[in-house]
Amino acid sequence: MLYIVPTPIGNLEDITLRAIRILKEVSVVLAEDTRTSRRLLDHYEIKTHLRAFHAHNEHAKVEHVVDELASGVTMALISDAGTPGISDPGFLLARACHRRGVRVECLPGATALIPALVASGLPCDTFHFEGFLPHKKGRQTRLKYLSALPHTFVLYESPFRLVKCLEELIVHCGADRQACVARELSKKFEEVKTAPLSELLAHYTSKEVKGEIVVVVGSWQ
Ligand code: SAM
Numbered sequence: 001m002l003y004i005v006p007t008p009i010g011n012l013e014d015i016t017l018r019a020i021r022i023l024k025e026v027s028v029v030l031a032e033d034t035r036t037s038r039r040l041l042d043h044y045e046i047k048t049h050l051r052a053f054h055a056h057n058e059h060a061k062v063e064h065v066v067d068e069l070a071s072g073v074t075m076a077l078i079s080d081a082g083t084p085g086i087s088d089p090g091f092l093l094a095r096a097c098h099r100r101g102v103r104v105e106c107l108p109g110a111t112a113l114i115p116a117l118v119a120s121g122l123p124c125d126t127f128h129f130e131g132f133l134p135h136k137k138g139r140q141t142r143l144k145y146l147s148a149l150p151h152t153f154v155l156y157e158s159p160f161r162l163v164k165c166l167e168e169l170i171v172h173c174g175a176d177r178q179a180c181v182a183r184e185l186s187k188k189f190e191e192v193k194t195a196p197l198s199e200l201l202a203h204y205t206s207k208e209v210k211g212e213i214v215v216v217v218g219s220w221q
Contacts, residue, residue, distance in 0.1 A: 002069055002097050003076040004090060006083040006109025007040055009212075010187035014110045020044050022107065026076045030065065032089060036080050053077070054089065062096045069102045083111040087131040087156050112185055113154050116214035119192045120152075120180035123218065128153040133165070140168075147172035151219050159183075159209040166201040169217060173197060178218040184211040 003022050008014040023029055023046045030053035031037035037050055053065065069075060077084050077093060083106070084090030097104045117124045128149055133139050146153050147169075157165050162181070169179065175198035183191045189211065193200065197217075 001074045001103045001105070002093065003074075004084050004094065004104065004106035005076045005078050006107060006111060007037075007078050007081060009081045009110050009112050009185060012040075012043055014186055015044070016107065016109055019107050019109055020046065023048060023076055023078075026074045028068075028073065028075045030075055030077045030093075032079050037078055040078075048076075053093075062092050065093065066096045066100050066102060069097060070100050081110075081112075083109060086111050086113065086129075110186075112156070112182075112212070112214050115185050116180070116182035116192070116216055117152065117154055119182060119185075120216040121194050122152045122178060122180060122216055124152060126151040130155050132156045135161075140172075143168055143172045146217070147220070149219060150221055153217050153219075155215040155217070157213045157215050159211055159213055162209045162213055162215070163201065163205055165215060166197060166204060169215075170197045170201060173217060173220065177220065180216040182214040182216065183209075185214070187211070 003026060005019050005022055023041065026048060029048050029050050031050055032054060034050050034052050041048065041050060077090060079088035079090065082088065085094060094104050113129055117127055128151060130146060130153055133142055133155060176196050178194065179197050179200055180192060180194040181200055181204065193203065
């Protein structure tokens with residue numbers, strides 16, 4: 001049995017009672033970065049064995065873990081923040097488990113995209129989640145595709161590339177398109193700003209951008 005367990009994206013209170021119980025009960029917790037996750041587990045007094053697992057594309061590592069799961073060891077997969085598999089490793093392990101008949105359960109919980117989308121005030125009944133855009137090759141093609149979508153789309157972006165990203169969005173979507181920058185969600189300096197892209201660009205060009213960022217863009221309709 002593999003549990004996929006969401007962990008807080010900033011505020012340590014954003015973890016479910018069930019997530020804490022599962023993390024205590026499993027035999028092994030697989031983590032992206034054991035130092036980051038050790039701090040989290042210590043905070044909740046979880047003493048379960050923590051093991052590094054960076055299986056972005058390492059077939060052998062994934063199969064080794066699935067062998068253990070298939071032999072009856074129960075494990076939980078966590079990432080540095082939020083839900084594993086969402087712009088984080090997780091998909092390959094979940095897929096390998098399904099192929100080998102190992103049960104997979106993902107607990108509902110913290111992720112950055114949903115609070116950003118809902119707080120933005122942009123239509124959220126139908127949306128597209130893009131995650132991180134490619135840095136170079138294929139970036140403009142993706143932006144062109146996204147700009148023509150008939151519904152809201154959601155991007156993950158680094159603070160260092162936010163201004164460039166807003167400039168590119170203006171080229172593809174137009175300066176008047178409504179969008180939102182959701183920064184530092186659930187943390188002390190949380191900021192959710194919805195405005196036309198031109199206004200967002202002026203705002204974020206005038207100061208140093210810090211923290212973690214989700215960009216939500218309304219549709220052209
Ligand atoms: N698995 C995570 C999830 O479920 O949202 C996402 C992991 S991805 C490696 C990290 C990106 O998520 C950040 O670069 C940022 O775009 C977004 N993010 C994570 N925490 C955030 C926060 N507190 N506020 C805004 N965006 C956040």
